Amino acid sequence: MQSIQTEVLVIGGGATGTGVMRDLAMRGFKTILVEKRDLSHGTTGRYHGLLHSGGRYAVKDPDAARECIEENLILRRIAPHCIEDTGGFFVVTPWDDPAFGDTFMKGCQETGIPCEEISIAQMLKEEPLLNKEMARCFRVPDGSADSFLTSECNVASAKAYGGQMLNYHEVKRLIKEGDKVVGAVCYDLVNDRDVTIHADLVVNASGAWAGKIAGSIGIDVHIIPGKGTMVAIAHRVLNTVVNRCKMPSDGDIIVPVHTVAIIGTTDVKVEDPDQFAIQPWEVQLMLDEGEKLVPGTKQMRMLRAWAGVRPLYQETSVADTRDVTRAYTLLDHSARDGVDNFITITGGKWTTFRQMAEVVVDRVCEKLNTKRECRTHLEAIPDIQHEPRTAEGYYWLGSRLARTEKNKAYGELACECELVTRAEVEEAITKHEAKTFDDIRRDTRLGMGPCQGGFCSYRATGILHTVRQPSIEETNVALRDFLQERWKGLLPILWGPQLKQERLDELMYLHVMNVDHMPGETASRLGPQMYDKGTVETRPQSAKT
Amino acid sequence: MNEITIIGAGMAGLMAGWQAAKQGKKVKIVAKGWGATHWLSGCIDIVGYYPVDGTEVVENPVAAVKQIITDNPQHPYGLVGLDDIEAMISALKDECAAAGYPLHGELHRNWLLPSAVGTLRPTCLAPEMMIAGDMRQNSPLLIVGFKQLMDFFPNVVSDNLNKQGITAAQAMVDLRVLRERSFINPVILAEMLEQPAVQKELANQIKPHLGQAERVGFPSVLGMDQAMTVKKELERLLGRPVFEIPSLTPSVPGMRLHHILTQAIVSAGGRIENGMEAIGAKKENGKVTAVYTSTAARPHPHRSQQYILATGGILGGGITTNSDGDVREVVFDLPVTAPLKQVDWFHQDFLDKRGHPIYQSGLSVNKQFQPLDDGGQPVYGNVFAIGTTLAHCEAIRERSFEGVALATGYALARQLGAT
Ligand SMILES: Cc1cc2nc3c(=O)[nH]c(=O)nc-3n(C[C@H](O)[C@H](O)[C@H](O)COP(=O)(O)OP(=O)(O)OC[C@H]3O[C@@H](n4cnc5c(N)ncnc54)[C@H](O)[C@@H]3O)c2cc1C
Numbered sequence: 008m009q010s011i012q013t014e015v016l017v018i019g020g021g022a023t024g025t026g027v028m029r030d031l032a033m034r035g036f037k038t039i040l041v042e043k044r045d046l047s048h049g050t051t052g053r054y055h056g057l058l059h060s061g062g063r064y065a066v067k068d069p070d071a072a073r074e075c076i077e078e079n080l081i082l083r084r085i086a087p088h089c090i091e092d093t094g095g096f097f098v099v100t101p102w103d104d105p106a107f108g109d110t111f112m113k114g115c116q117e118t119g120i121p122c123e124e125i126s127i128a129q130m131l132k133e134e135p136l137l138n139k140e141m142a143r144c145f146r147v148p149d150g151s152a153d154s155f156l157t158s159e160c161n162v163a164s165a166k167a168y169g170g171q172m173l174n175y176h177e178v179k180r181l182i183k184e185g186d187k188v189v190g191a192v193c194y195d196l197v198n199d200r201d202v203t204i205h206a207d208l209v210v211n212a213s214g215a216w217a218g219k220i221a222g223s224i225g226i227d228v229h230i231i232p233g234k235g236t237m238v239a240i241a242h243r244v245l246n247t248v249v250n251r252c253k254m255p256s257d258g259d260i261i262v263p264v265h266t267v268a269i270i271g272t273t274d275v276k277v278e279d280p281d282q283f284a285i286q287p288w289e290v291q292l293m294l295d296e297g298e299k300l301v302p303g304t305k306q307m308r309m310l311r312a313w314a315g316v317r318p319l320y321q322e323t324s325v326a327d328t329r330d331v332t333r334a335y336t337l338l339d340h341s342a343r344d345g346v347d348n349f350i351t352i353t354g355g356k357w358t359t360f361r362q363m364a365e366v367v368v369d370r371v372c373e374k375l376n377t378k379r380e381c382r383t384h385l386e387a388i389p390d391i392q393h394e395p396r397t398a399e400g401y402y403w404l405g406s407r408l409a410r411t412e413k414n415k416a417y418g419e420l421a422c423e424c425e426l427v428t429r430a431e432v433e434e435a436i437t438k439h440e441a442k443t444f445d446d447i448r449r450d451t452r453l454g455m456g457p458c459q460g461g462f463c464s465y466r467a468t469g470i471l472h473t474v475r476q477p478s479i480e481e482t483n484v485a486l487r488d489f490l491q492e493r494w495k496g497l498l499p500i501l502w503g504p505q506l507k508q509e510r511l512d513e514l515m516y517l518h519v520m521n522v523d524h525m526p527g528e529t530a531s532r533l534g535p536q537m538y539d540k541g542t543v544e545t546r547p548q549s550a551k552t
Numbered sequence: 553m554n555e556i557t558i559i560g561a562g563m564a565g566l567m568a569g570w571q572a573a574k575q576g577k578k579v580k581i582v583a584k585g586w587g588a589t590h591w592l593s594g595c596i597d598i599v600g601y602y603p604v605d606g607t608e609v610v611e612n613p614v615a616a617v618k619q620i621i622t623d624n625p626q627h628p629y630g631l632v633g634l635d636d637i638e639a640m641i642s643a644l645k646d647e648c649a650a651a652g653y654p655l656h657g658e659l660h661r662n663w664l665l666p667s668a669v670g671t672l673r674p675t676c677l678a679p680e681m682m683i684a685g686d687m688r689q690n691s692p693l694l695i696v697g698f699k700q701l702m703d704f705f706p707n708v709v710s711d712n713l714n715k716q717g718i719t720a721a722q723a724m725v726d727l728r729v730l731r732e733r734s735f736i737n738p739v740i741l742a743e744m745l746e747q748p749a750v751q752k753e754l755a756n757q758i759k760p761h762l763g764q765a766e767r768v769g770f771p772s773v774l775g776m777d778q779a780m781t782v783k784k785e786l787e788r789l790l791g792r793p794v795f796e797i798p799s800l801t802p803s804v805p806g807m808r809l810h811h812i813l814t815q816a817i818v819s820a821g822g823r824i825e826n827g828m829e830a831i832g833a834k835k836e837n838g839k840v841t842a843v844y845t846s847t848a849a850r851p852h853p854h855r856s857q858q859y860i861l862a863t864g865g866i867l868g869g870g871i872t873t874n875s876d877g878d879v880r881e882v883v884f885d886l887p888v889t890a891p892l893k894q895v896d897w898f899h900q901d902f903l904d905k906r907g908h909p910i911y912q913s914g915l916s917v918n919k920q921f922q923p924l925d926d927g928g929q930p931v932y933g934n935v936f937a938i939g940t941t942l943a944h945c946e947a948i949r950e951r952s953f954e955g956v957a958l959a960t961g962y963a964l965a966r967q968l969g970a971t
Pocket of ligand 1: 018019020021022023024041042043044045046047048049050051052053054055056057058059176177178179212213214215216220233234235236271272314315316317318353354355356357358359
């Protein structure tokens with residue numbers, strides 16, 4: 008078995024893990040991060056896309072609100088290329104209590120969140136599609152954030168400081184010697200073999216899976232997986248983040264992210280973070296709630312639905328997952344469980360990943376008896392995009408169009424929907440080590456537009472086969488994996504124009520290309536894991552109304 | 553007043569319009585666009601896989617069609633019968649041959665032609681442009697791609713062919729005329745390849761790669777109107793048969809066929825009005841008296857004795873669905889046969905061999921192609937439906953897409969002409 012030695016091993020390639028990796032590497036620790044699939048494969052890549060101002064928690068959870076606004080300001084400074092400054096509204100709809108507006112204002116003041124009330128006329132001027140019957144509207148500094156890009160940039164920055172990242176490496180179990188954790192045994196999915204990594208210290212940043220990792224050496228970490236389903240409207244119906252001004256609930260936020268607008272989310276307790284089917288009632292609820300904010304939502308074209316699992320940590324079990332605190336949890340297992348050299352960090356939010364990393368690495372320093380200052384809030388995270396667009400900042404379709412026009416690269420577009428060029432796909436494969444088309448997608452947004460991979464999947468197949476020259480069976484299965492991956496997210500929202508689109512994709516891939524008769528396997532280890540089929544058709548009692 | 557108004561200008565509508573006009577009927581086609589022809593392979597599939605979840609490719613469509621009719625009499629082929637399929641094929645072959653763009657093939661045997669990923673595609677009729685690619689004969693091939701065309705990768709084709717025991721090499725050409733352009737697609741390329749100088753440069757670049765190849769395959773871009781001339785010239789320059797492989801949209805071979813069919817309608821005295829979306833109909837005493845198309849000012853009525861619905865099902869937009877799980881026929885609001893519950897619309901795998909049940913949604917019709925109500929009675933005396941708007945058929949999984957459209961269009965027109 009292959010064996011590697013490092014100082015600190017970080018488990019999990021989400022926002023938290025990549026943030027920890029960067030902080031460790033910047034403070035001079037020899038660091039390896041392992042992720043079982045690709046970066047952002049977990050909750051980080053399936054979240055809502057909101058850079059919280061803290062407004063959502065201002066009344067219910069002031070600690071979380073304070074953490075959010077602090078980090079919101081830091082992230083805007085260190086990662087402007089990952090953030091779009093959309094601004095945010097909290098709106099009082101006809102279904103909400105207008106008096107909550109004052110409670111909300113007060114909460115914001117007490118937690119340091121800049122907040123001003125604006126007139127409904129002004130609100131409609133900025134967002135004409137919003138419900139005209141709104142009673143009040145408050146402006147807060149919410150934003151929209153690209154979590155894929157942030158994870159990538161964090162890792163690139165860590166690598167520049169000597170860190171190492173191994174994706175498609177799944178931790179099978181921790182290795183414990185006496186009362187110390189000394190490393191982990193990982194399964195390398197690409198090469199189908201086990202790899203042992205020895206480390207002085209292990210940081211468990213595996214989000215909703217943290218309990219499973221700790222459980223491999225008999226430590227009980229109680230995570231309540233809280234599933235949230237989101238639905239993407241095929242275009243940006245809003246340019247501002249819009250939240251319902253009430254106690255946090257289901258389907259009460261719409262976030263404009265890149266080319267789409269996302270309605271979310273539900274919150275349902277699930278048994279296992281790997282088993283979370285999207286139920287039809289969840290999609291219906293998102294549409295009904297979306298309709299209240301933006302009338303006409305139900306008639307709009309939906310692009311995809313997906314679900315993420317909140318990693319909510321709780322020592323004592325609580326029935327309603329929404330009442331569990333969102334503030335993060337750091338567990339030093341030496342004090343808690345008598346097992347040394349092992350730290351778990353879980354909970355929190357995407358917005359607070361940097362602070363969570365800072366706290367973890369402070370603890371790492373303490374445990375390894377060294378004093379090194381955190382600098383992640385001071386030093387900007389480098390931009391790794393194909394063509395850094397610092398002038399335009401966060402990617403929106405217009406900036407890609409301008410670049411395409413400037414370079415006269417119309418013929419170079421592999422994905423017309425998201426304006427991704429052949430060179431970007433090639434770079435994702437060669438430099439960013441994309442292994443599957445889905446990795447290329449996270450890197451470039453290939454296949455994320457209205458046709459959902461219809462035109463670009465074939466082109467990506469050809470580019471991958473040309474650049475990497477794998478066996479033809481590997482190329483074939485990569486294409487089939489990707490077609491299935493796109494399908495998976497479409498299933499819950501297939502009706503109307505998107506259903507028509509999918510039939511067209513069938514016409515191209517089955518009728519014209521006959522991809523259902525390609526040599527080789529029909530699916531690979533690296534392919535998508537399907538949500539189990541939705542069976543519950545009505546809303547379970549435990550969820551909120 | 554028109555005798556027949558056809559809604560939809562896909563394969564089914566065009567075939568019905570052409571045949572009805574040929575029989576002296578006064579025909580008008582109204583359509584919002586051009587149907588699926590511009591997406592298709594340019595071949596005529598009758599049936600390629602049956603049963604759809606089996607592993608065997610259909611060698612003899614006659615036998616497979618018979619089996620389909622036995623297994624599922626409601627299948628569109630059950631309404632049409634083998635004789636009309638035969639008759640449709642010979643009418644189409646005659647017309648294409650007369651247009652200088654011959655189709656080849658017989659109903660009792662399928663070709664096996666390569667696809668743009670190098671799989672072997674069973675199809676019944678293929679344009680002469682494609683038949684040298686038949687894989688039932690195993691002679692070495694060279695597959696050629698164009699560096700600037702991302703819609704065709706010759707290495708994917710050749711590697712998959714090799715994997716299936718067929719000797720194939722590949723070459724990528726980099727034509728000077730293409731280097732100068734910022735954008736190309738199959739249609740632009742097809743038009744450029746009609747120039748003799750471009751053909752010559754192409755042949756010159758290919759020659760060093762010929763090796764042991766006995767035939768040369770290209771993406772389907774070898775000329776638009778002049779395709780047969782381009783093919784012959786390349787064959788002369790290369791000293792070997794050449795053939796096309798259907799590539800991604802826009803489909804040049806599909807456009808060529810479409811052109812032949814629309815010309816045939818016009819020559820037979822029919823009319824086609826495009827850019828007209830049918831949105832509703834006026835119904836009086838069990839008959840339809842007008843179909844409305846949307847215009848800027850007000851719905852525009854089209855009056856006719858008979859109406860043929862050829863709106864292409866879910867793909868064509870003739871049948872729509874919504875988030876509440878409703879499945880609707882958009883022009884006449886005819887009863888649709890569809891899965892009862894929305895949770896039953898799909899299987900979990902995109903490529904599930906059985907096909908997704910929602911796509912079999914459509915109209916149930918009698919042998920006269922009249923849509924039926926729940927009691928099995930015709931809804932309107934003068935409305936007929938053809939093509940993929942019909943239920944009880946998974947045309948993409950079966951590889952019967954063109955066959956179902958053309959055969960139902962042909963059979964209905966013959967019936968209407970006889971009355
Ligand atoms: C529906 C929903 C919406 C949300 N929206 C927002 C929002 O808008 N704004 C916001 O700030 N926060 C939001 N959050 C919260 C936020 O997404 C999460 O708090 C954050 O992404 C968690 O990151 P993480 O790195 O801790 O966990 P993850 O992103 O889940 O990372 C854990 C990683 O560990 C990997 N892993 C698991 N097991 C193993 C193993 N055995 N070996 C190796 N690797 C393993 C997983 O593949 C995964 O990539 C949302 C959460 C949910 C559920």
